[in-house]
Each structure stands twice: as structure tokens, then as C-alpha cells.
Amino acid sequence: MDILFIIQQTLSATLGVNAxxxxxxxxxxxxxxxxxxxxxxxxxxxxxxxxYSVAVPVISFGISLWVAFLIGIFNSILFALLLGVxxxxxxxxxxxxxxxxxxxxxxxxxxxxxxxxxxxxSDGITGKFASxxxxxxxxxxxxxxxxxxxxxxxxxxxxxxxxxxxxxTFIMWVMVNSPWGRVMRAIREDEDAVxxxxxxxxxxxxxxxxxxGVIGSIAGFVYALSRQSVQPDNYGTALxxxxxxxxxxxxxxxxxxxxxxxxxxxxxxxxxxxxxxxxVTSNIIPDWLIGVNQVGQIRFMxxxxxxxxxxxxxxxxxxxxxxxxxxxxxx
Amino acid sequence: xxxxNSGADFALTTSQTPGSSKPDPILIADKIARQFGGLTxxxxxxxxxxxxxxxxxxxxxxxxxxxxxxLLTGYDSPNSGTWSFxxxxxxxxxxxxxxxxGMVRTFQLTKALYRLTVMENMLLGARxxxxxxxxxxxxxxxxxxxxxxxxxKATAILKNFKLIEKQDDFAAxxxxxxxxxxxxxxxxxxxxxxxxLDEPMAGVNPxxxxxxxxxxxxxxxxxxxxxxxxxxxxxxxxxxxxVIVMAQGQIIAEGTPATVMGNSQVIEAYLGAHHDxxxxxxxx
Ligand SMILES: Nc1ncnc2c1ncn2[C@@H]1O[C@H](COP(=O)(O)OP(=O)(O)OP(=O)(O)O)[C@@H](O)[C@H]1O
Ligand SMILES: [Mg+2]
Numbered sequence: 001m002d003i004l005f006i007i008q009q010t011l012s013a014t015l016g017v018n019a020x021x022x023x024x025x026x027x028x029x030x031x032x033x034x035x036x037x038x039x040x041x042x043x044x045x046x047x048x049x050x051x052y053s054v055a056v057p058v059i060s061f062g063i064s065l066w067v068a069f070l071i072g073i074f075n076s077i078l079f080a081l082l083l084g085v086x087x088x089x090x091x092x093x094x095x096x097x098x099x100x101x102x103x104x105x106x107x108x109x110x111x112x113x114x115x116x117x118x119x120x121x122s123d124g125i126t127g128k129f130a131s132x133x134x135x136x137x138x139x140x141x142x143x144x145x146x147x148x149x150x151x152x153x154x155x156x157x158x159x160x161x162x163x164x165x166x167x168x169t170f171i172m173w174v175m176v177n178s179p180w181g182r183v184m185r186a187i188r189e190d191e192d193a194v195x196x197x198x199x200x201x202x203x204x205x206x207x208x209x210x211x212x213g214v215i216g217s218i219a220g221f222v223y224a225l226s227r228q229s230v231q232p233d234n235y236g237t238a239l240x241x242x243x244x245x246x247x248x249x250x251x252x253x254x255x256x257x258x259x260x261x262x263x264x265x266x267x268x269x270x271x272x273x274x275x276x277x278x279x280v281t282s283n284i285i286p287d288w289l290i291g292v293n294q295v296g297q298i299r300f301m302x303x304x305x306x307x308x309x310x311x312x313x314x315x316x317x318x319x320x321x322x323x324x325x326x327x328x329x330x331x
Numbered sequence: 332x333x334x335x336n337s338g339a340d341f342a343l344t345t346s347q348t349p350g351s352s353k354p355d356p357i358l359i360a361d362k363i364a365r366q367f368g369g370l371t372x373x374x375x376x377x378x379x380x381x382x383x384x385x386x387x388x389x390x391x392x393x394x395x396x397x398x399x400x401x402l403l404t405g406y407d408s409p410n411s412g413t414w415s416f417x418x419x420x421x422x423x424x425x426x427x428x429x430x431x432x433g434m435v436r437t438f439q440l441t442k443a444l445y446r447l448t449v450m451e452n453m454l455l456g457a458r459x460x461x462x463x464x465x466x467x468x469x470x471x472x473x474x475x476x477x478x479x480x481x482x483x484k485a486t487a488i489l490k491n492f493k494l495i496e497k498q499d500d501f502a503a504x505x506x507x508x509x510x511x512x513x514x515x516x517x518x519x520x521x522x523x524x525x526x527x528l529d530e531p532m533a534g535v536n537p538x539x540x541x542x543x544x545x546x547x548x549x550x551x552x553x554x555x556x557x558x559x560x561x562x563x564x565x566x567x568x569x570x571x572x573x574v575i576v577m578a579q580g581q582i583i584a585e586g587t588p589a590t591v592m593g594n595s596q597v598i599e600a601y602l603g604a605h606h607d608x609x610x611x612x613x614x615x
Pocket of ligand 2: 396397398439529
């Protein structure tokens with residue numbers, strides 16, 4: 001068993017591209033769910049819109065990648081309005097239903113044969129749409145150390161990605177601690193009380209939906225750039241629920257929760273996988289118990305078990321305050 | 332118990348009949364009806380609330396008091412009727428705009444914002460906050476000085492309401508009575524012209540009740556109008572200038588506390604209900 005290899009793989013995933021994508025997706029959900037109490041079960045839809053919005057304009061229309069980013073942000077605002085206008089005046093559960101359906105619709109449209117020429121059908125889009133971004137990379141040789149290893153492209157995504165995460169987190173931190181953030185948290189507690197104090201709750205909820213959605217679409221940018229391809233089936237409901245897992249792992253309504261949650265999530269997934277794989281290949285784990293092909297499934301089972309234990313023993317997440325969570329019971 | 336101030340004086344000269352007109356009404360409602368399926372919860376022909384007075388709205392359980400509050404403040408819409416505040420028609424005006432016009436309510440089932448601190452609950456009430464705009468929120472130097480001023484005001488009100496030691500506690504950590512106090516204190520942060528309190532005294536202990544009464548009287552001294560729902564007749568007697576009685580959705584009597592409580596129709600509305608449940612099975 002090569003322990004150094006396991007450490008290298010695990011650490012690289014903890015700080016890697018996927019952790020960035022999930023951190024961003026969860027920052028968006030934190031705005032929605034953690035601070036405003038909006039149940040958005042369609043975050044994957046925002047990621048998909050972000051991802052397709054950078055790939056399609058560049059590949060199909062020859063538009064510059066930088067303009068495509070703006071298109072992506074514009075599209076995600078449009079998507080948020082589309083979801084919010086009919087539902088935000090209604091009870092919270094309506095948003096949950098509509099978002100989960102809308103995200104699926106986005107994915108189905110993306111993979112449909114009708115738009116195959118533009119969106120690539122179920123094969124998605126693969127191509128050089130990210131060249132403008134990678135041309136700027138000063139670290140083309142990548143990074144290779146015994147404990148950390150990134151390819152040239154990945155290193156560039158990782159560096160710019162974490163800077164972006166830090167920037168967005170900082171802005172979020174300032175905003176949620178402002179009077180504006182106070183209105184958001186108040187809406188999470190009781191909309192009608194906030195209305196009675198003269199605040200336009202609908203407008204605030206719409207702002208929350210848009211901001212969290214735009215951050216989700218930025219996660220989609222990173223997803224598309226890092227792979228230099230967009231696959232529709234990567235943007236299914238599971239993606240949304242993993243993002244929720246990341247958020248709850250860290251502790252909802254904590255500004256650093258998405259970052260730490262995403263790191264822990266990917267640390268665990270890769271660590272468990274690597275250990276199992278090493279165990280199986282070196283015959284420490286017998287073949288009749290776990291085969292090589294089952295490692296992928298079993299890591300998620302163990303992950304689920306771990307999350308269950310977390311919810312039992314630390315339901316408030318890593319950063320959360322147990323006292324605060326208990327208040328939720330509306331005693 | 333007779334008070335001598337502008338808010339109370341009107342009572343001496345106003346006709347003590349349901350729907351009577353007041354010398355200077357701040358709120359006027361006309362032909363307001365609200366049906367829930369077959370049930371007519373509210374059916375108010377005409378009512379006026381005198382500016383600068385303390386008016387009590389009383390009536391047995393299920394009389395329609397809370398529903399009437401909901402209608403007036405935009406939380407519910409009537410099947411028919413019109414009403415106006417300070418001469419401005421309120422039909423179809425959403426709750427937050429009603430509040431901005433200066434009519435602020437509290438709720439029978441207290442709506443403290445649990446995972447906000449007591450101080451945050453208070454600060455939320457202030458109007459015209461620069462930092463509440465999404466664009467300005469990210470630049471604290473724009474709103475910091477205003478925030479400090481609001482905090483000062485909140486501190487003064489919290490001291491008044493004996494909640495200042497609790498300012499950093501979550502609202503969920505307050506007792507039921509303290510939450511009632513907080514909700515009222517928070518409503519005052521909006522600087523309303525008219526305060527509508529739905530059972531402000533329910534669950535508040537007698538000592539605290541006394542101080543709450545003082546706060547309500549204080550509001551009148553500041554020239555504000557108070558309309559409140561209450562079941563405790565001693566309280567109603569002690570502070571109200573005027574009493575309006577609702578039963579089965581209608582206003583059946585109004586007048587000074589002494590007159591209204593001697594009114595046989597009112598006694599019947601209250602006691603009749605009890606006699607019915609005790610003796611015969613169904614009333615009218
Ligand atoms: N949303 C609703 N749907 C159906 N019926 C309702 C609704 N709200 C109120 N009612 C009915 O309307 C009538 C008036 O209720 P309301 O809550 O206004 O009474 P109230 O005078 O405030 O009573 P209490 O003193 O007990 O608070 C009751 O018969 C109640 O059952
Ligand atoms: Mg009531």
C-alpha cells in the first residue's frame with residue numbers, strides 16, 4: 001500500500017477543482033437556504049446554465065470566452081427570475097417543487113436531439129472553448145510534489161478558482177452582516193413579521209434567488225472550464241443534493257461552511273476510495289468482500305454512513321452552533 | 332380614571348352607537364365583509380377610529396377581531412368593502428406598504444424572529460435604512476453611521492421595555508411575555524402613526540402587564556393612535572378611551588368603557604356564548 005500516493009491523491013482532491021465547484025455551488029445555496037430560507041432544489045440547473053453559457057457561445061458562435069461569462073451571468077439571472085416570479089409569492093414548498101422540476105427541464109433540453117446542433121445532445125460539448133482562459137496560465141508545467149499534484153491546466157483552475165471563492169466569500173460575509181443580510185435572515189425566520197415592518201419581502205427573496213443562482217452559474221463556469229467539456233448528465237439532481245450535503249456538512253448560515261464542507265466532502269470521498277482501492281489491490285481486503293469494481297459504490301455508502309453519524313452527533317455541521325439549531329424547533 | 336388629553340376628550344361628545352362618526356378619524360372602514368366558505372367571519376358596516384385615542388376592540392372568541400386586523404393591514408383581502416388610513420384608500424395595498432404608510436401591527440401568535448438577537452429584531456424595524464439596499468450593503472461605510480443611530484434608538488426603547496439585558500440573546504430565548512414586549516417594541520421602531528396590537532397582554536405576567544399599559548398610554552401621549560384587541564376587561568377598562576365590541580363578525584356596540592360594559596347586548600354576546608355551551612346545544 002502506497003501511503004504517500006493516497007495522501008497525494010486525497011490532498012489534491014481536497015484542494016482541487018471539484019472542491020471549488022462544490023464550494024461555489026454551496027455558497028449559492030447558503031444564500032438561498034442558509035440565509036433566506038429558500039428551498040432551491042434546482043441548483044444544478046444554475047450550474048448547467050453557467051456551463052452551457054460558456055461553451056455554446058464560444059464553440060457555436062465564435063464569441064469570446066469573456067463575453068460568454070457575461071452571457072452566463074445574464075442567463076442565470078433570467079433563470080432566477082423565471083423561477084422566482086411565479087413562486088416567491090407562494091409558500092416555500094412551491095419553490096422547492098418548481099426548482100427541482102426546472103433544473104430537470106434544463107438538463108432534458110440540453111440533452112435533447114432537437115437542439116443537438118447547438119447543445120450537443122446527450123454527448124454534450126467538448127472542444128477548445130476554454131483556450132482564452134488557459135492561454136493566460138503562467139504555470140503550464142503544473143505542480144508535482146510528493147503530497148500535492150496538479151496538471152498545468154488544473155493548477156491554473158485551482159489558483160484562479162480559490163481566489164474567486166475567497167473573493168465571493170468575502171463579499172458574502174460583508175453582505176450577510178449588513179442590514180440587508182439582517183432582512184434576509186429575518187425572512188428566513190418569519191416573512192409575515194418582516195412584512196409588518198414595511199419590508200418588501202418578495203423583492204428580497206428575488207435578490208437572494210438571483211445572487212445565489214449567479215454564484216451557482218459561476219460554479220458551472222469552473223465545471224465547464226476545468227473539463228473543457230460539458231456533459232448534460234453531470235448536472236442532474238444528485239449534483240444539487242451533493243451541494244446541500246456540502247453546505248450542511250459545514251453548517252448552514254455560516255459563511256465559511258461551504259468552503260470547509262466542500263473540502264471535507266472531497267477529502268472523504270477520495271480518501272475512502274483510495275484506501276479501499278489500495279486495500280483491495282494489495283489483498284488486505286479480501287476479494288469476496290469488496291471487488292475492485294465495487295469501490296466506487298462503496299465509498300458513497302461509507303460517505304452516507306458518515307453523514308448519518310454527523311447528523312446524529314453534530315447536527316449543526318462543523319461550524320454551526322447547536323444552541324442555534326435547537327431554536328429551530330420554535331420552542 | 333378619566334384622563335384629560337386630546338385623545339380622550341372626543342369620547343365625551345361622540346355618539347355611543349355602532350358605526351358612529353368621530354371628530355377626527357384616522358381609520359375609516361366601510362362595508363367590509365370576509366367569508367370563509369359559508370362562514371361570514373367579518374361583516375363590518377361602518378367603523379371609524381379616532382386619531383390619537385386608545386381604542387379597544389373586544390368580543391368573544393371567534394368574533395372576527397383578528398380577521399378584521401388582517402383585512403385592515405393587507406394580510407387578507409375582503410370579499411367586499413373599502414377602508415382608508417389618513418384618507419388614503421388601502422384596498423389591495425400589500426402589508427409592507429400599509430406599514431410604510433404608518434399603520435403597524437403585531438400578531439396574536441407572537442412573531443419574534445427566533446434566530447435573530449433581540450437587538451437585531453429591533454434594528455430590523457427601523458425605516459429608510461441605507462444598508463438594506465442590496466447594492467449598498469456591500470459597502471459598510473455608507474450605512475455604518477446610520478446603523479449606530481438606529482442602535483441608539485433601539486437601546487432606548489429596549490431600556491423602556493426592560494429588555495436591555497437581553498439584547499444579545501436570541502429572541503427564541505425569551506419567555507412568551509417577553510416576546511410580546513419585544514414585538515411591540517419592534518413595532519415602535521417603525522415609528523408608526525397607528526399601532527394595532529392583537530392581544531398584547533396575553534401571557535404577560537401582572538407586573539409586566541402594568542408596565543405594558545404604561546407604554547401604551549405613553550404612545551397616546553406621543554400622539555399615536557392605538558387600536559388593540561384584548562380579552563382582559565380590567566385592562567380594557569383601565570386604558571381605553573373607546574371600546575368597540577364585535578360579535579359574529581359584526582360591530583354590535585361601541586362607546587366608553589363604562590357604557591359598553593353595562594350594555595346588555597354586550598353582556599349577552601359574552602355570557603350568552605357560555606350559557607349556550609353549558610346549557611342548550613346551539614345558539615343563534
Ligand atoms: N383562514 C381561515 N379559514 C377559515 N376560517 C377562518 C380563518 N381565519 C378565521 N376563520 C374563522 O373566522 C372566525 C373569526 O376568527 P378570528 O380569528 O378573527 O376571531 P377572533 O375574534 O380573533 O378570536 P380570538 O379572540 O379567539 O382570537 C372564526 O370562526 C374562525 O374560525
Ligand atoms: Mg384573535
